[in-house]
Amino acid sequence: MAVLSVRDVKVSYGANEALKGVSFEAVSGAVGLLGPNGAGKSTLIKALLNLVPLSSGAFTVLGQESARxxxxxxxxxxxxxxxQGIRAGLSxxxxxxxxxxxxxxxRRAAVERAHETLQYVGLGEARYREGQTYSTGMQQRLKLAAALVHDPALVLLDEPTAGMDPTGRDEMLExxxxxxxxxxxxxxxxxxxKDVEAVCSRVVILHKGKVAACAGLEEVTRGEAQHFxxxxxxxxxxxxxxxxxAGWKAGDGQNNLLKVVLPQGAGPRELFGLASGLQGSIHRFVREETSLEEVFLEALAKETV
Amino acid sequence: MAAWSEAAKALFSHTAGQMTRSVKGFVFLGLALFPWGLLLLLQLLIWRGVPVGLGGSTLYGNLVVAYYMGFLIPLCALFFGVALIADEAEGGTLPYLFGRPVPRHVVFLAKFAGMESVLLAGTAVSMAGAFVLSNLEAGALGMAKGAGDFLMDLTAAWLGLLVYGALFSLIGLAFRRPLFWGFLVGFGWENLVAWLPGFLKRITILFHLHTLMPEHTEPKGLLNLLAASESKAAALAFLAVYGAAFLALSCVLARRIEAAHLEREG
Amino acid sequence: MPIFDQGYQAYGGERRALGRRWIPVWREEAAPYLHKRAFLLLLVLALLPWLVFGAGLSFAKTQFGDSSAMQEFVKQLPPVDESWVAKLLTNGWDNFLLVIVSVWVGSGLVARDRKERTLEVFLGRALGPMQYLWAKGAALGAYLLLFTFVPVVVLVVFHVGLTGDTAFLWQHARVLWGTLLYTLLGPGTLVVTVLALSSLSRSPRIVGLALIGIMFFGLPASAILWAITRSPMAWTFSVLAELRALGYHCLGVAPEMEIPVLHSALYFLALLGASLGILYLRFSRREVLR
Structure with a gap:
């Protein structure tokens, strides 16, 4: 059963359609919601929390329909x-x-859980200080503790590493x-x-309110084509x-090597077969993983066209 | 000196311009024009032969005491005075202002002057219009006769704006909840103590302002009693001292302020 | 060393019913004021006139009633009844305190949560806008009740206690139920209006200023309009004047401003309707979160 299932969700702010029919599923683990600024990531998260009304579509959490x-x-x-999202004046x-x-x-359980979750996120020493005196990194952790206090099955994180230094970011990802x-x-x-690559097993790429790509991270980075x-x-x-x-893309690659992109159906056998008919030889041969960045930019380019 | 005098002029113009274009500025405009509406209503009723409870000049006197002095001037001074620096803090622009090579008290005084210029101009237009509308029956001659009293009223109104403005700006800088304290002082202390017999009323601004206002614009009896308590020169002296003291203290606080302190104010 | 001292622990305990989730929000909003000395002083100042004029009257009548020297003086003292309570409940001092409490407690009810972006944190929980607004409104309502109804109860307790006149309770029962009715209709409507105003801004200061402006604009404007037209409709500009008239009507006393009872009732119904309308528009489509 999918923990979260989003079906054709549309959200409009007046005449502006912020989400244009978004559908995906999160079965388990971490799903990365990627997209440039204005893609609709925050709108989607807010829609899932009923902080913005849905124009149409629905979603289920743990198999339970949101509307019901x-x-x-x-x-x-x-x-x-x-x-922000922190009350000033409260520890x-x-x-x-x-x-x-x-x-x-x-009440008692809430206080106990608060201590536990604050210890868990590493704010044990600072938990009696007022929240607005915390550094940016500490505030992000405080918000995470607040999100975990009631032991939810699903956690929605909107830019959780925003404004954090590298150490803080690593700890948040951990x-x-x-x-x-x-x-x-x-x-x-x-x-x-990099945050998505570090944490997530699945990625949904949003662009201009639509899903530009949605697949497992390995699947997305490997892709249909093979890069050597x-x-x-x-x-x-x-x-x-x-x-x-032969219909393959070829050109300069990293470290003075040549990059060859073979389509689905072709593999190393075909490459070596082609090389054997030429004057020269292959001295090194490495499969190159497509970076998420390349996939991301490609997905955005497709959507733009 | 030349460098920050240009900055001061720029701040003055910016503050004044912002006030005239903001929602608060439009609210001030609406409140300032309200007496015109009342007086036009009165003239309409008179023209249609409807019996009315009072005449134009009496209404003008009531407006000056009850509306301008009792409400508009303290409210607008409170409205804009406490927000003078607090608005910059809330908007996150205070560090930019105070980070410039301009003395902080100059920043404060330039903004104060910009604020006061709009308030003084707006009040003058409002009161002048009210005076004219209330003396339509008396004609030009009647208006000329009453011009002296109108100028005294206007002077009192301007002094009220300056001194209240300085007071509420000081409260805006000094207190974590300036609105609460400003309200308590401007609408509580001022209205309560100014009407008490004895020396205590001299610690209000309203009493001195009432002293400056011509007797015949006030209801008979009560204000005659109060007006007889001090001379106009004494009233002016008190107001000058209060205004100068509030401004001086504000300058001292502006030099020592921390932006974070203001951001915490709700 | 791991950044967390202990691993994540699941929660398997009980959860309170959905209908009770507003209580901690109400408590967090209301409780801090009871620790502020200035606020407690305000409460004492609110009770003072009731104790001095109300309970003091009863004390004077019972203690000095037998003294021949004081009899003439005691005869002049007004009786503690609906008329006297109406005067105390709706006088300038009480109205001033009502405005202070509304501004102090009420201006940040929703505005502060909008400013700190904690409104979406609350509404993102299983709280819901209705419960949220009920919690916030109840915080202000509790204090307005404290400043209006409780002093009357204190007065009645002192009066009955000092005079031994238990018949007062049913002969002047309207003192209590009339005050409660006034508190629910008048200050109760004010609570909804303050909530509506607070939902329109991110700045508690602006909301407070708007409240002060609305409350105090009306008085001189209405007084002057009335002086011109001599029509009770002139008082429509003044919330404080209408509150006063409502108090008199609830206690069965003719108001000084000659505002008819129907006018009073319709005024507060209209104000309540407008305020609820604003809240509905702001919260139903979550415009308040933008």
Missing amino acids: LGSGLRDQVGYVPES GVAWVALLGEVSGLP LCRDLVKQGKTLLFSTHIL LVQWEGKRDEFVAACQQ
């Missing part, structure tokens, strides 16, 4: 907002405990990976590709021309 259960569904969902533990109570925990190991499902919205880096001992131009004649 209403606010009770949000006991299963935690939310880390992008900006970290008081704020998290308050949100625990709002999520239904009895926490996210640990949450996945604990059985939580994360929807990790960000425009930082080749060290050719012989006339480079001859080799490149032969590849192009």
